[in-house]
Amino acid sequence: MNELQIGDKMYNVKQQGFDDFMRFSFSEVVELTKTLAVLKNGVKLVNQPKTSFIEPIGYSVNRDRKTHWHLMTLEIIRKAQIENEKIAIHDWFENKEFSFEEKRIVFKQLNQDKTKQDK
Secondary structure: OOOOOOOOEEEEEEOOOOOOOOEEEEEEEEEEOOOEEEEOOOOEEEOOOEOOOOOOOEEEEOOEEEEEEEEOOHHHHHHHHHHHHHHHHHHHHHHOOOOHHHHHHHHHHHHHHHHHHHO
16 A cells, blocks of 8 residues: 555545435645645645545545545546436436426427337
C-alpha cells in the first residue's frame, strides 16, 4: 500500500441511507506534507493507506477517520456517470408537472414498447 503522490486523482462517495443515490466527489492531490495529502478542494487526507468499507484501500480525512477518499479508476468514473444520470432523471420527474397531452404521449410510448416486447 503506497502513500499518495501529487497528481493522484481521488474520489469520495456518500449516500444518505439505502434509498438515496450515491453522490460522488472528485479531486486531485495538489500538496503533500509530512503526514497529510491536500486535495484541490481543500480536504486534507492522512497520507497513510487504511482499509475502508468501499475499497480495500482508502485514505481517511484528517480529524474525520470514518470518511475515506479512494484512488479513482475508470470503473468509478463510469459508475459516477450512471449515478448522475439516475439523479438527473429522478430530479426531472420530481419537478416536472405533466400536462394531459404529455401524459398521453408517455402512456402511448410505454404501451407501444410493451406490445413490442410481448411479441
